[in-house]
Amino acid sequence: MNVEILAIGTEMLLGQIINTNAAEIASRLADHGLNHQFQGVVGDNPGRMEAALRQAIARSDAVILTGGIGPTQDDVTREVVAAVADVPLIFDGDYAETMRRRWEQLGRHFPESNLKQAYHPQGAIVVENPRGSAPGFILDVDGCLVVSLPGVPIEMLGMLDDQVIPFLMSRSGTSAGVVTSRVLKSWGLSEAAVGERLDDLFTSSVNPTMAFLASAGVIKVRLTARGRTPHETEALIAPMEAEVRRRLGDHIFGVDGDTIEGIIQQQLRDRSWTIGTAESATGGLVATQLTAVPGSSATFRGSIIAYAPDLKVSRLGVPVELLETSGIVSEDTALAMARGARTALGVDVAVAVTGSAGPDPLEVDVGTMCVAVVTPIAERSRTFHMPGDRERIRTYTATAALHQVRLTIDAS
């Protein structure tokens, strides 16, 4: 089945937003063995949308549209699809009621313009949107499945994963085949270093195939196998996974949907330990990530963000002399912050970060970041030199700090 993607939104043609949706959809199509040869972007212009949609319908088995189904006047995807399919838009009274009730439960005024979202092209299958108000739909137009989804990434992805991909797979006729992917997540090696260690496997392996993906310091190795049964694809992946794990060692921290926050929560639960943070340059980012996991209140107690140097002294008990002799950005200060946080927050494990995120240097070069972790039985500190701008430095440092937590607990 050939699937193409057509994103709708003038803001992309003005360069105001990046079309990240296309990459997210594309990687899922690849994982499921659905062919994907074209991506397009058009503005909120009915004439050009119609031309692009007609071309997609003529050459593909399915086209996934993103955007243009919100409540405002420039949202015209529904109208254009109905016109191309030559069917009327039908008002869905039940859906309108559901929407109205949802807004009332939230105690908010329901804008009548939202009712626009209760119209669907005649004959369309509605795709529920549990995370937002604009439902999507699937309509067969001249043998091509036209799928309309919202442009908001979190809404779009949920609908894609839960409803659209299964639907396309059931229709694709390739359902006799099975595609299994395993993503191995590593931290602490560059993409080039991971590539070098796995070069011969990458070059020689046909099934499973291997691909690399880097984001915020995490290098993912994706193995994708095709076969007739899940048993067969698993048997193809297993030896390759074992070999990749052998070569990357404890740089590998998880698979597939695993997150470093989730891994840490499990480590802590296994030991009945609690955690807290003491942060300076990361400004709460490490705590934000630790509390992103549902159920984090079982292990996370709190944080002290001591951005101002005097708060490092008064709230974390860092000795003034230490700040003066070792410097605010030093492993010694980071260790003192972590020890202080253990006491102030009453936690078993504390992680501390102090550094210079820029743009102006603060007694050390921009990008110098010191991380310390203290557990009931071990202490560890490390200094990182992070490249890039303020945002990149902070993000990479938070990730590095979490991995130091993982490694220190593992070594405890």
Next chain:
Amino acid sequence: MNVEILAIGTEMLLGQIINTNAAEIASRLADHGLNHQFQGVVGDNPGRMEAALRQAIARSDAVILTGGIGPTQDDVTREVVAAVADVPLIFDGDYAETMRRRWEQLGRHFPESNLKQAYHPQGAIVVENPRGSAPGFILDVDGCLVVSLPGVPIEMLGMLDDQVIPFLMSRSGTSAGVVTSRVLKSWGLSEAAVGERLDDLFTSSVNPTMAFLASAGVIKVRLTARGRTPHETEALIAPMEAEVRRRLGDHIFGVDGDTIEGIIQQQLRDRSWTIGTAESATGGLVATQLTAVPGSSATFRGSIIAYAPDLKVSRLGVPVELLETSGIVSEDTALAMARGARTALGVDVAVAVTGSAGPDPLEVDVGTMCVAVVTPIAERSRTFHMPGDRERIRTYTATAALHQVRLTIDAS
């Protein structure tokens, strides 16, 4: 002049990289008043590249190709453009020599495969690439300017800014035209509510045009005017901007590149005030955003993240009885947290958040979030009912908390 963008690379169709180039090019085209109506992506496949290129040539005055001009076997952009233009590829001996010398100066072995990059379609203007080895080119094909640039963003952007945009402007004949955009950013109204308040303006206005964009609770209204001079476009935008501001009132918090964090930093600097946060359910997200701005150390001092209820008592001085009578998630508790943070952190302004981010309800419904702000002269508290999952609830609440800070300081 109508310019379209065609990105070439199978890695985009596999979702392995995001096509950020398109947004970068698009924003420059918009800034220079060059029309831009289509973006496309095709893989490294000569047949499909040729079809996509022929279509672009037929409907546009210029097409910017990115990617496919590297040294490897799957780089075929040069060959495809030459075939479509029906001209041969000519070997550029001087360029080959230049490349060879550059590699030797770096003390590196020159791979012969690089010589591929010294071939240009006959009649093409070469676009120098000072940051890399693959030069680009511009070729007139049936009255359409075909521009070929590398896919590596930093190389591509340098060539675009220094050579391609000036070339297109000199050829566009519209160099007398100017496009000016103004983005007005609002918070506190739904996209539908903004749309309703501006409905007649949206429908009736041709120049400037109006568009809406929503992200994380912020609704942006973009006005775009075309004219002969910046003075003329500014004069077209000014009355419309004034009318939008009148209708949306203090929901409007900034324009163009303004961020709520930046606005708050300016408010605080104007008053020589400092700020800190006391967070529960947001787990440090408000602090993370406040410290995302360079220079935030001038106004931001620190935070206490009291996720565990007993830390609200011991670190923020919230009375135990208050937690028992009003509840952990209540405006009274939020106010007590903010007052406690003012003292504990020694700040002028404190913002506090307590709530239930889910997925399991915590004495109140998931999504119930209480925010309090205390300044030297005013106090304010609000309760929000945020829809969506844990991530969305936390993100929207952090944004809401920042806007409560802005509004409370404004009212101080």
